Amino acid sequence: MTDPLHSAPPAQIWPSDLALRYRERGYWRGESFGDLLRRLAAEHGTRIAVVGGTTRLSYQDLLDQAEAAACGWLDLGLQPGDRVLVQIPNIAEFFPAVFGLFLAGLVPVYALPAHRRTELVHFARRSGAKALIQADRLDAFDYRPLACEIREAVPEVRHLVVIGEAGAGQIPFSALTRSATPLPQVDPSAVAFLQISGGTTGLSKLIPRTHDDYLYSFIESARISGLTPGSVYLCALPVAHNFPMSSPGVFGTLAAGARVVLSPNPAPATAFALIEAEKVTITGLVPPLALLWMQAAPTTTHDLSSLEVLQVGGAKFIPEAAARVRPTLNCTLQQVFGMAEGLVNYTRLDDPEEIIINTQGRPISPDDEVLVLDDEGNPVPEGEPGHLHTRGPYTIRGYHNEPAANQRSFSEGGYYRSGDIVKRLPGGYLVVQGRAGDHINRAGEKISAEEVEDHLLAHAAVFDAAVVSIPDAFLGERICAFIVLKQGAEAPRAAAIKAFMRSRQVAEFKVPDQVVFVTEFATTAVGKISRNKLRADLRASFLKEDQKS
Numbered sequence: 001m002t003d004p005l006h007s008a009p010p011a012q013i014w015p016s017d018l019a020l021r022y023r024e025r026g027y028w029r030g031e032s033f034g035d036l037l038r039r040l041a042a043e044h045g046t047r048i049a050v051v052g053g054t055t056r057l058s059y060q061d062l063l064d065q066a067e068a069a070a071c072g073w074l075d076l077g078l079q080p081g082d083r084v085l086v087q088i089p090n091i092a093e094f095f096p097a098v099f100g101l102f103l104a105g106l107v108p109v110y111a112l113p114a115h116r117r118t119e120l121v122h123f124a125r126r127s128g129a130k131a132l133i134q135a136d137r138l139d140a141f142d143y144r145p146l147a148c149e150i151r152e153a154v155p156e157v158r159h160l161v162v163i164g165e166a167g168a169g170q171i172p173f174s175a176l177t178r179s180a181t182p183l184p185q186v187d188p189s190a191v192a193f194l195q196i197s198g199g200t201t202g203l204s205k206l207i208p209r210t211h212d213d214y215l216y217s218f219i220e221s222a223r224i225s226g227l228t229p230g231s232v233y234l235c236a237l238p239v240a241h242n243f244p245m246s247s248p249g250v251f252g253t254l255a256a257g258a259r260v261v262l263s264p265n266p267a268p269a270t271a272f273a274l275i276e277a278e279k280v281t282i283t284g285l286v287p288p289l290a291l292l293w294m295q296a297a298p299t300t301t302h303d304l305s306s307l308e309v310l311q312v313g314g315a316k317f318i319p320e321a322a323a324r325v326r327p328t329l330n331c332t333l334q335q336v337f338g339m340a341e342g343l344v345n346y347t348r349l350d351d352p353e354e355i356i357i358n359t360q361g362r363p364i365s366p367d368d369e370v371l372v373l374d375d376e377g378n379p380v381p382e383g384e385p386g387h388l389h390t391r392g393p394y395t396i397r398g399y400h401n402e403p404a405a406n407q408r409s410f411s412e413g414g415y416y417r418s419g420d421i422v423k424r425l426p427g428g429y430l431v432v433q434g435r436a437g438d439h440i441n442r443a444g445e446k447i448s449a450e451e452v453e454d455h456l457l458a459h460a461a462v463f464d465a466a467v468v469s470i471p472d473a474f475l476g477e478r479i480c481a482f483i484v485l486k487q488g489a490e491a492p493r494a495a496a497i498k499a500f501m502r503s504r505q506v507a508e509f510k511v512p513d514q515v516v517f518v519t520e521f522a523t524t525a526v527g528k529i530s531r532n533k534l535r536a537d538l539r540a541s542f543l544k545e546d547q548k549s
Contacts, residue, residue, distance in 0.1 A: 007079050008128070010107065010191040010208040010400045015414065019189075027220075028212035029364065032186040032364040034070075036255065037063050044257045047229070049153025051278060052092030052262040059257075062095055069100025070183050072176020076159050078096060078130060080184045083194065085124055085132040085150075085157065087111040087143065090239050090262040093163045093173060097133055098193075102211075105184040108193040109206065110240040113138050117149050117505035122203045124154040126400070127194055132157050133173065136164030144170060188212045194400060195242060195340045203451055206400040207340050208263035213394040214246065215255075217344060220364050222252035224346050225282065225309065225334065229257035232306075234274060234283035236266035242340040243313050243444070244284055268296035276302040284311035284336065286444030288474050291321055294328045307331045309349065313338065313360075314444025315476040316432045321359040335360050337432055341416055342395025343368060345430055368392035371415060372424050376478075380516070385433045388422045389415040440469040440478050445509045449535060452512065454457040455504045456481060459497065461489035464521060467512065468539040481512035482538050484520055491517060516542070 014022070022028045031039075040049075040061035043078035050057040057065070078084070084101055086108045088094045101108045109127045111120055123129070130262045132150055146161045188211040196204040218410040225248045227233070228422040233253040237244040239262065245251055251262045252276050259280045263271050276279060285293065290312045297304065310325055315335030325333040335361035338344030345361035363370060371378055372386040378384035391414050392399075398406045421433040425427050440447040449467040456465035464484040469477035484489055492500075494515035521534055 008401055010083075010127075010194055010206070010393050012191055012208040012210050012213070012396055012398070014397055018393075020211075022216075022367065025367065026497075027216045027367065027393040028188070028217075029215060030188050030212070031215060032188045032211040033099065033192055033215070034066075034183075034186055035188070037099050037103075040254060040257065044229070047257065048259050049254055050092050050095050050260045050262070052090065052094075053264070055092035057092055057095065059254075062099065064102055065096035066099035067183070068178040068309070069096050069173070069176045070103035071104055071179040071181045073100060073104045073131075074181050075176075075179055075249075076181075078104070078106055078159070080186075081105045081107065081190075082131070083109050083127040083129045085109045085111060085127070085136045086131040086240065087113060087115065087120065087132070088163065088240070089113045089135055089138045090235060090264055091135060091163065092262065093135075094239055094242075094262075094343040095260075097163070097173065100188070102192060105186050107191055107234060110193060110195050112196075112238050112240055112507065114238075114509060116507060117153070118145060119203065119507060120146070120150050121153045121434050123206070124150055124157050126206055129154070129157050131159035131161060133161040133163070136162050136166070163265055171315075183495070186211070188215075197340060197399065197446075203448070205402050205405055207396055208400050209396070213342075214251075217342075217364065217394040218246040218248050218252035219255050221246060221248035221344065221346070222256045222539070224248075224348065224364065225311070226349055227253060227256035227258050227282070231256060231258035231282060232261060232278055232280045233258060233473065234263055234271060234278070234280040236260050236263045236271050236283055236285060236289070237314075237444075241314075241444075243286075243336065243338070243529065244427050245286065247313065247338055247344055247346075248309070249284070268293050268300065272296070272300050272302040272304060275304050275307055279306040280292050281306055282309040282311065283307070284313060286314035287312055287317045287321065287476055288443045290317065290325070291474060294321075294324055297328055304329065309334050315441045316360065316434075319357050326353075333357070337361055337430060339418055341418070343370070343390045343392065343416070343418070344394075347429075355429060358431065359425060360432050361430065362428040363390075363392070365394070368395070369415070370424065370428070370430075372422060383423055383425060385421050385423050387436055388418045388420040388430075391415045409538060439468070440479055442469075442472075442479060442509055442513075443475045445507075447479065447510055452479065452481065452501075452510055454499055455506060455510075456483065456497070456512075458504070459492075459500050461485050461492055463487070464519065465488075466534050466538055468515065468535045468542070470539065470542065472513075478513040479510070480514040480516060480542065482516050482537075482542075484518055 044059040163173040166172040191208040192211045195207040234512040335347045371389040423431045452467045463486040474479040
């Protein structure tokens with residue numbers, strides 16, 4: 001049953017003086033997502049907006065289909081402000097589906113294709129979702145039985161909408177058609193959608209983003225990234241991730257009147273063929289994929305000469321790898337460092353190569369306020385590492401109904417404590433040093449060590465578990481689980497532990513890459529364990545032994 005606390009409507013409110021400043025300076029335009037799409041259709045009409053597989057949608061096609069979907073959503077009985085869980089892969093229908101929700105005044109709650117029952121039930125309960133939309137399948141996975149499981153676990157999710165072939169008790173997305181139902185006026189200061197956090201504790205928190213703040217973020221990002229109506233953006237990462245949605249991502253591309261090309265996966269063979277066929281000019285990758293592309297590029301038969309900009313974000317891109325982008329792919333590297341909670345930093349396209357290779361960029365906005373503080377909350381000298389705190393016109397002031405998390409994550413002055421350790425250089429450029437919390441950044445996916453530990457502790461043979469990040473040349477960080485078995489328990493194989501994690505119906509990227517069995521964990525004199533210190537000690541010990549071998 002939905003927790004009444006989390007069924008409350010989402011909100012995101014800035015202090016009145018800051019809100020006034022952001023409007024006066026033109027950051028907040030008073031335009032909703034629906035307003036934006038109507039304007040784009042009027043300006044660009046038959047220009048192709050989205051390419052996904054064999055589907056090609058013009059801006060006018062997109063508006064027509066989104067308006068039809070909006071009527072269909074409301075005709076189901078949903079009311080403006082209701083939340084709808086969205087789990088759609090990189091297919092063209094993503095856009096009429098979510099713009100239909102925006103036009104209807106409904107609030108998408110974005111999930112990733114990799115998420116399974118555990119995450120989806122959590123998102124549905126926390127958001128108070130009343131509907132779910134998914135594709136029928138992706139590769140070998142059939143989402144339709146999963147949808148039924150979600151509704152069984154959360155009966156408030158009354159409507160199951162399926163793109164493709166619907167199952168019993170489910171509604172085909174194609175059945176959401178235009179009617180005489182009037183579409184509401186949407187307040188641009190209202191929450192447009194709920195995004196998932198990469199939280200350091202437990203399951204993800206929900207991030208309310210408003211029309212005003214998010215449109216500013218991706219429209220300015222498009223300008224910084226040099227997008228024009230002639231640009232072609234390849235969405236190779238899952239489209240519901242913040243990075244490929246807004247940095248400048250698919251929304252920034254549309255705002256520029258340019259073309260979005262959806263890749264079903266980021267593998268070089270798939271993506272390179274699309275770059276050649278669609279004359280892609282810009283794309284974004286996480287570091288492991290950038291390394292994979294650079295490895296494959298010298299021997300590809302595909303013409304990649306149209307590619308002008310490769311963005312790399314989601315995790316730190318080491319300078320040695322960054323320096324290889326231009327000579328290998330013959331394009332400009334743009335480093336991106338940001339967070340779903342708000343602040344986004346870019347290296348500029350005309351920055352010196354030394355800046356592009358060695359930093360993660362500087363903020364979007366003149367009104368992005370960035371503090372770099374020591375453990376006691378005092379500012380550190382320029383060039384010294386410290387904790388990143390930030391606030392600004394597109395950085396949230398709080399999570400959706402998470403009072404305890406909000407107390408931890410936001411200062412009294414409204415600064416978001418990002419959990420990142422950074423150095424600030426002259427000109428405001430940031431160099432990311434790592435994470436302060438128990439947070440694993442595996443190939444750009446932010447994973448809570450505590451969440452993985454909780455699942456491992458459910459295994460019948462596990463007495464205790466500690467999960468840490470281990471540096472990995474390909475993934476950036478991999479998940480290593482240290483496990484203490486119950487007395488007398490038969491030691492399972494590492495593969496069995498991984499299979500157990502999969503049986504918990506979690507995203508595959510949360511399954512430990514490595515399992516290490518130990519006899520005990522160190523404790524304090526009174527038998528208590530500091531989880532932070534334990535993880536740090538285990539990680540240090542493992543790395544020390546690894547260097548010896």
